[in-house]
Amino acid sequence: MIRQYELVEKVKSYDPDADEDLINRAYVFAMKAHGTQKRASGAPYFSHPVEVAYKLTQFKLDTASIATALLHDTVEDTDVTLDDIEASFGKEIRNLVDGVTKLSRLEGKTENMNQAENFRKLLIAMSEDLRVLLVKLADRMHNMETLKFIKNPEKRQRIARETVEIYAALAERIGMRNLKDDLQDLAFAELYPEARESIVKRLDFLRNAESAELNKTLEGIKQKLAAAGLPNAAVHGREKKPFSIWKKMENKNVEFEQLSDIIAFRIVVDDIAECYQALGVIHAEWHTIPGRFKDYISTPKSNGYQSLHTAVLGPGQQRVEIQIRTKEMEELSEYGLAAHWAYKQNDKAVRDGKQFRWIRELLDILDKSSNAEEFLENTKLEMYHDQVFCFSPKGDILAFPRGATPVDFAYAVHSGVGDTCVGAKINGRIVPLRTKLKNGDQIEIITSKTQTPSPSWERFVVTGKAKSEIRKYVRTQQRNEYINLGRAVLTKTFKQEGEELNEKMIEAHLPTFNKKNVEDLLAEVGEGLISRQHVAEVVIGARKPLEPVSNNSIISSLSKPFRKKKTSETNPMPIRGLMPNMAIHFAGCCHPLPGDRIVGIVTTGKGINIHTMDCETLENYSDSPERWIDVAWERDQTESQHVGRIRAHISHEPSALATVTNVIAKEMGNISNLKIVNRSIDFFEILIDIEVRDLPHLNNIIANLRSKEVVQSVERYQT
Numbered sequence: 001m002i003r004q005y006e007l008v009e010k011v012k013s014y015d016p017d018a019d020e021d022l023i024n025r026a027y028v029f030a031m032k033a034h035g036t037q038k039r040a041s042g043a044p045y046f047s048h049p050v051e052v053a054y055k056l057t058q059f060k061l062d063t064a065s066i067a068t069a070l071l072h073d074t075v076e077d078t079d080v081t082l083d084d085i086e087a088s089f090g091k092e093i094r095n096l097v098d099g100v101t102k103l104s105r106l107e108g109k110t111e112n113m114n115q116a117e118n119f120r121k122l123l124i125a126m127s128e129d130l131r132v133l134l135v136k137l138a139d140r141m142h143n144m145e146t147l148k149f150i151k152n153p154e155k156r157q158r159i160a161r162e163t164v165e166i167y168a169a170l171a172e173r174i175g176m177r178n179l180k181d182d183l184q185d186l187a188f189a190e191l192y193p194e195a196r197e198s199i200v201k202r203l204d205f206l207r208n209a210e211s212a213e214l215n216k217t218l219e220g221i222k223q224k225l226a227a228a229g230l231p232n233a234a235v236h237g238r239e240k241k242p243f244s245i246w247k248k249m250e251n252k253n254v255e256f257e258q259l260s261d262i263i264a265f266r267i268v269v270d271d272i273a274e275c276y277q278a279l280g281v282i283h284a285e286w287h288t289i290p291g292r293f294k295d296y297i298s299t300p301k302s303n304g305y306q307s308l309h310t311a312v313l314g315p316g317q318q319r320v321e322i323q324i325r326t327k328e329m330e331e332l333s334e335y336g337l338a339a340h341w342a343y344k345q346n347d348k349a350v351r352d353g354k355q356f357r358w359i360r361e362l363l364d365i366l367d368k369s370s371n372a373e374e375f376l377e378n379t380k381l382e383m384y385h386d387q388v389f390c391f392s393p394k395g396d397i398l399a400f401p402r403g404a405t406p407v408d409f410a411y412a413v414h415s416g417v418g419d420t421c422v423g424a425k426i427n428g429r430i431v432p433l434r435t436k437l438k439n440g441d442q443i444e445i446i447t448s449k450t451q452t453p454s455p456s457w458e459r460f461v462v463t464g465k466a467k468s469e470i471r472k473y474v475r476t477q478q479r480n481e482y483i484n485l486g487r488a489v490l491t492k493t494f495k496q497e498g499e500e501l502n503e504k505m506i507e508a509h510l511p512t513f514n515k516k517n518v519e520d521l522l523a524e525v526g527e528g529l530i531s532r533q534h535v536a537e538v539v540i541g542a543r544k545p546l547e548p549v550s551n552n553s554i555i556s557s558l559s560k561p562f563r564k565k566k567t568s569e570t571n572p573m574p575i576r577g578l579m580p581n582m583a584i585h586f587a588g589c590c591h592p593l594p595g596d597r598i599v600g601i602v603t604t605g606k607g608i609n610i611h612t613m614d615c616e617t618l619e620n621y622s623d624s625p626e627r628w629i630d631v632a633w634e635r636d637q638t639e640s641q642h643v644g645r646i647r648a649h650i651s652h653e654p655s656a657l658a659t660v661t662n663v664i665a666k667e668m669g670n671i672s673n674l675k676i677v678n679r680s681i682d683f684f685e686i687l688i689d690i691e692v693r694d695l696p697h698l699n700n701i702i703a704n705l706r707s708k709e710v711v712q713s714v715e716r717y718q719t
């Protein structure tokens with residue numbers, strides 16, 4: 001453990017006027033307060049605040065910050081109150097300790113609580129004085145260094161995730177790159193130890209394998225700079241950190257070997273003029289890679305970062321990334337806000353973080369209003385990279401996993417809204433229901449009382465709520481269908497026995513079937529799990545084998561909306577994958593037949609059109625996949641009739657047409673329409689619509705027609 005005098009000496013080394021007495025008193029106060037408390041490692045608890053204070057000396061922070069670091073856990077973890085702190089150390093340190101305590105209380109809650117609200121609290125706590133954040137970051141750093149002592153793996157993971165998502169992101173925001181790198185690396189080791197290990201090994205290998213090459217490049221750059229009058233320019237190679245390599249691999253979905261910029265070179269010179277001079281030397285010597293030059297000196301990043309970035313094809317034609325900056329910029333890039341702190345301790349503007357535009361804007365928004373939209377727009381921390389925040393028309397904010405769609409939004413508002421959702425507007429524009437939501441989108445859901453959830457939605461929704469509600473609806477619908485079918489089957493069966501179906505009668509026999517209620521039994525009869533015969537035997541003592549009951553004729557009596565005008569009296573819609581009560585049409589362009597692969601297209605106001613899978617009309621719908629519905633023919637097609645269309649060229653002779661119609665009639669096809677489309681001296685071209693059972697039936701008719709001499713050619717006709 002770092003001794004009291006070591007800490008004091010360290011502070012005095014960069015701040016000879018430091019208030020030695022203040023540090024000593026804070027040291028003793030905290031040591032007494034924590035008493036015999038122990039860390040998870042078994043070390044005395046007091047070692048922790050001392051380590052945190054020592055870390056802050058690396059950033060050359062002022063005595064108030066150092067004292068705050070020593071005291072930072074006393075209010076949260078001991079009997080000490082904020083008033084005690086104020087009585088001993090004054091108002092300034094009280095406020096600092098209060099800020100750190102507030103931040104600490106948010107820890108561990110960031111996952112479950114309303115994140116936007118939490119984030120807001122976090123920003124308010126740290127915005128009062130940015131030194132609060134610096135102490136907190138050092139605190140988190142030490143906790144990450146000692147993370148391995150926490151026994152519960154879930155807790156370790158939670159802390160590691162929070163570190164990446166919040167603290168590393170904040171460190172980056174205030175430009176403390178070293179701290180950010182260290183936090184990320186420690187969290188990485190906890191979250192993905194194997195990935196990290198393999199990247200570290202690979203880096204070691206590359207360093208050894210390519211060190212000669214790299215040295216040559218480095219020497220090459222140095223010589224060129226010296227020859228151009230910059231002998232003092234320092235050049236060194238800098239490796240990317242394992243975590244950022246891994247991020248890049250994840251984001252761009254590339255292999256390690258494909259990453260070209262593992263090692264970057266950095267040139268550090270004396271002043272800004274020399275930066276541009278060095279840039280000139282590099283660009284004159286090697287080919288630049290287009291799009292890679294960035295001037296962060298004339299336009300610094302929002303966290304204050306300054307540097308020139310470029311990439312060239314270096315010696316040996318390999319890609320080399322180069323950063324050029326001054327010593328001051330270098331220090332700022334490493335220590336960020338803390339570097340400013342060290343340079344200008346008495347600058348009130350610096351202490352309040354006023355030179356950081358993002359903080360200032362944030363504070364303005366927090367001060368002025370609680371407009372959530374504005375708030376989010378301006379808080380571009382990437383801590384919620386896996387989430388999108390969207391707004392209801394009233395301005396309420398809702399968070400979704402990335403990839404969520406308006407249907408997810410609709411179900412998040414209310415399951416009734418989801419169930420009746422027919423369309424959506426994003427920022428006032430009508431969009432397909434499968435559109436992915438973006439941060440800040442304002443969503444309006446269009447509903448219709450007659451709409452019901454589409455099973456196809458399940459393929460693109462991402463939230464559990466939407467998924468389960470859609471599934472629930474589909475299951476209920478299926479069950480209702482089975483119940484109705486079961487009831488119809490039994491009604492008919494009982495009738496054959498001269499009995500009226502009476503559900504009371506069935507109820508008495510439920511235990512025999514091990515069912516709780518009549519509907520359960522009807523559903524299983526409808527699904528075919530329990531035979532109608534079995535039920536008839538048990539309930540009315542039927543013995544003789546029953547006449548077969550065609551399911552199709554029963555369905556037709558149930559599904560009125562499915563019926564087509566004439567044939568449907570006996571022929572129901574033989575298609576699976578549809579909701580009941582959906583209007584349905586066979587497309588006139590392709591005349592689908594059982595046996596064809598088919599697809600349903602939702603049309604506005606007209607229900608569903610069934611097309612063959614290869615129908616050219618489908619191209620018109622390729623941009624609106626939400627209108628596509630998976631459908632298939634029912635297997636048993638013996639009784640239903642469908643219209644198939646054929647085109648034939650037949651000889652222009654007296655009996656030709658009669659021959660054709662006879663063949664069709666003999667093969668049990670029913671001609672519903674016949675049209676002569678072309679007439680020449682020798683041939684007729686005719687289109688014939690024939691009611692057939694299915695595709696094989698039509699093919700059979702076509703084959704028979706081909707065998708006739710009068711038929712020149714015949715084919716199925718689809719436009």
Ligand code: MN
Nearest residue numbers: 048072073139
């Ligand atoms: Mn702590």
